[in-house]
Amino acid sequence: MKRRYPDPSTWLSDEARDELSDWRRWAARTVVIAFAALAGLGVIALTWLSERALETFQSLHQAWFWAPLIWTPALTALIVWLTRRCAAGAAGSGIPQVLAAQDPAVSPEDRGLFVSLRLSVAKVILTAAGILAGLSIGREGPSVQVAAGIMHHARRWLPRRSAVNERGLLVAGGAAGIAAAFNTPLGGVMFAIEELSRRPEDRASGLLIGAIVLAGLLAVSIHGNGAYFGRINAADLTVSMWAPGLLIAVACGLLGGLFARVLVQSLRGGDDRFSRWRARYPVRFAAGCGLVVAVIGLVTQGATFGSGYGPTRALLEGQDTTHGLQVILRLIVTWLSAWSGAPGGIFAPALTIGAGIGHDVAAWTQHPQPALIALGMAGFLAAATQSPITAFIIVMEMVEGHAMVLSLMGCAMLSSAIAKLISPPLYDALATLQLQRLPPAHPTPPADSPR
Known part of the structure; x- marks a missing residue:
């Protein structure tokens, strides 16, 4: 008697078959994850350059204590001149630019004023230069714009009629930037919810969480899994x-x-x-x-x-x-x-x-x-x-x-x-x-x- 096997199509639910057969969905996920990795690497590059810049400034200050009186104003002036001439959208923190890029009044053609691959590269260089000047600035806000600009570039590689929109890419990139900069993945998620996103569908995106986790993993693999400031010995709060x-x-x-x-x-x-x-x-x-x-x-x-x-x-x-x-x-x-x-x-x-x-x-x-x-x-x-x-x-x-x-x-x-x-x-x-x-x-x- 010939043995009868069940139809393989009945092993999976309708939702699972739709999931596996939709190549556009998988292509979009692949693109987003790949650019999330690039965003994490961009933040790591900013971190490395910033640390080297700070070391160089400290060496300069130790060698000639009076050097900042000339070095700091001269380099600050050069940075502002370059920013205004070549990358006006890179000025300041970077978080306001990501928020502005999501505004309904901003057309797709104008988003490049606030986030783009070119601005991300400029932000890395100019932020590190500011730290080299001795300015009291941080790299965490710039990390948001750097990662968001890289993630926003992914839209060019997404298949047509993809469910991933530009707003979701910006939110995912900005949150990944915070997660990679501070080595705080949960903080990155909450930053996306509280500051970057105004829409529930963006907050619940599984791709957003995946981008944050991947960026954080890249930062941990290179900089280690220690806390940013180490473990504190806090006494019991009485x-x-x-x-x-x-x-x-x-x-x-x-x-x-x-x-x-x-x-x-x-x-x-x-x-x-x-x-x-x-x-x-x-x-x-x-x-x-x-x-x-x-x-x-x-x-x-x-x-x-x-x-x-x-x-x-x-x-x-x-x-x-x-x-x-x-x-x-x-x-x-x-x-x-x-x-x-x-x-x-x-x-x-x-x-x-x-x-x-x-x-x-x-x-x-x-x-x-x-x-x-x-x-x-x-x-x-x-x-x-x-x-x-x-x-x-x-x-x-x-x-x-x-x-x-x-x-x-x-x-x-x-x-x-x-x-x-x-x-x-x-x-x-x-x-x-x-x-x-x-x-x-x-x-x-x-x-x-x-x-």
Whole structure:
């Protein structure tokens, strides 16, 4: 008797057969994953160049302590001149550009003003140059624009009628940039949900999660799986620490909100003398900002140069290398670095400022420092960006502070709420300024006019 086998087509559900037979879907996934890997490599290249640039600047400063007085303003002026001449869309953080590119008013032809492969390459070079100049900038915001620009380029390789849209590519790329820069994949997911995406379908995309994970894996494989700032030895949070924790949250909220408001107003411009000087002589103005940054850096013996990774890690490890004016001076140099028009982000400097606030409160109240420093980092980052969920998750992953999740969450939420009373959301306001770069729309001719 001949043995009868079941029809193989009955082994799979209709959904599975549709999934396996749709070649366009698999082609789109392959393209997205490939470009996610390229985005991760782009961020890794930015990280490597930034670290070499910082080492070179520190060597220069150690060899000739007075060199930043000439080097910093001259290189800052050159960076701004190159940015305005060759890559105007690369100026500033990079996160506002990604938000602006998603605006419905931006046509597909105009998205290249904000994100593109060319801008990604320029952002890598110019951001590293800013760190080489000694400016108080970070590479995390630029990583968002770099990765988003690379991912956005994938649209050219997608099959027709693909379900993957340009908005989804931008969100996936931006989130992958944060994940690779900080080695915080969960922070990248939350950044996409809280800051980049405004549509539920983008937030739930499996490709978005896959891009973030792949970018994070590439960063881990090259830089190691350690936390960004290492593991902190945080003491148990008792009732006695509620008062200093509350003080940190309030101080971060007030200072972070003030910082965001001043930065938005400065970049928006006005009728004051400095705004007119910046508008008329942007390169000279950038040199002036660089000179002030250099003077403050020399006064603080180099503590305010760069993004502040070294001083922040030293504070978390219990090494007090700061003085009473560290927070205010770091605020000033970060503001001036951004106001100069040079490409660079504020994530890392914001973490440094928050660490300084936490350290000062810990010193005043005689409480264990690492936990309060971590609270300050989450609080000020949340206040400056008004993205509290992203802030506390990034800090939690960066310091392996999972035992502090509730206290980090509470501090970030309170600081962000206070900052909202002082300033509009930073990145939304800066994205609105970016949209002013759009070319004027052509008026629609009347129906009876000749065409």
